[in-house]
Amino acid sequence: MTDLFPAVHQPVAEAWPTLVPPRSNPVRRAGALAAIRMIAKDLPATLILDNREYGLGGPAMRVHRTAPFLARLGQDAGSGFGEAYLAGDWDAEPGTDLADLLLPFAERFSNEETRHLLPKWAQSLRWLVTRSQPGDLENDRAGARENISRHYDLSNSMFSEFLDPTLTYSSAYFGDRAASDLATASYDELTQAQLDKLDAILDAAGIRAGSRVLDIGCGWASLAIRAAQRGAWVTAITIASQQALLAQRRIADAGVSDRVQVALRDYRDQIGEFDAVLSVEMIEAVGEKYWPVYFDAIERRLAPDGVAVVQAIVMPHARMLATRNTFTWVQKYIFPGGLIPSVKVIKEVTGNHTGLHAQVLRHLGPDYARTLRIWRNRFIDRWPAIAAQGFDDTFRRMWEFYLAYSEAGFRSGYLDDVQLLLTRR
Incomplete structure (x- = not known):
């Protein structure tokens, strides 16, 4: 020592x-x-x-x-x-x-x-x-709710300390600034970059006044609120109970309660027809066994001329195949039951199990590295307030490692983040 x-x-x-x-x-x-x-x-x-x-x-x-x-x-x-x-x-x-x-x-x-x-x-x-992955992390309806709750229901207040005011828990979109020196990454630039990401998704899906939108895995409703502000009608679903409660409060505070319905609902149980289905960084928690079910559910909810936009963390196909049955640190401590797909497997699943065609619109790997650096710096800066909520120093080390480990993955190209447009073939 x-x-x-x-x-x-x-x-x-x-x-x-x-x-x-x-x-x-x-x-x-x-x-x-x-x-x-x-x-x-x-x-x-x-x-x-x-x-x-x-x-x-x-x-x-x-x-x-x-x-x-x-x-x-x-x-x-x-x-x-x-x-x-x-x-x-x-x-x-x-x-x-x-x-x-x-x-x-x-x-x-x-x-x-x-x-x-x-x-x-x-x-x-x-x-x-x-x-190998333990058998108790199955992502059936009951298992998926338990797995998701272990992360997203940790504490709304904890997430609020290091996320930007939109409470968007996915990669931001910095454009040309993404690859600039990470030492210059500032919390002050994060909110606009998150709004730019949300707008990029809504633009790709053609969301406008009157659009019927389904947001699968809605988080704290930043995308749903942004869509409603365009005049869309939004159904936002999640299986994280504490997250759903805060999402409802945020929707009310934004003045769009008449346009957004939040439901504590599994994606497999959703009904209805929508002009657009949106799902941001949720597929990683679905589990390989249920990828066909997930994309089939998206297709079934689309109107005849509807489109879907999915933002997904991905890895090279060979690495996905090599690690698909292993039990990693991230699965054990951060995202139980999850598996990161590849672009190739997304195209294979949609091609073999649905009538959807998947097209990559944008790569956000460098953007995610910058986002994660900002989150980690903010998490460290706000640690006294987080610790006051009852979290100990081992939790701090766990989240610092998770955020740094993820940043390194995106900086190296081992991980990427993509926005995909799904249209009917």
């Missing part, structure tokens, strides 16, 4: 039972250390472990507690690294941004030639430390 880290974090075991260090296993620890050495040989980052440095130099991390750090990595390749951060086993060195540190790892995954962190012989042993 170094004086630069005078108070190394230690989670409360009763509150975070999954972070109790795993039982000591010398073989697994040795395997994890060997893997670190292999990964670090050509990685432009620095890992300081027992006062030895591994890596080619660059953004640096320091391991405070070697034994539990290696034990976590040796037990679960999908979650161990992130869990070690939550537990306080390691930190980014002072002066190193957490997303900058995670970026070299994400770049390795996004590069087809280097996307495997380990050599082929070591990859063949990954099954020993890779966990």
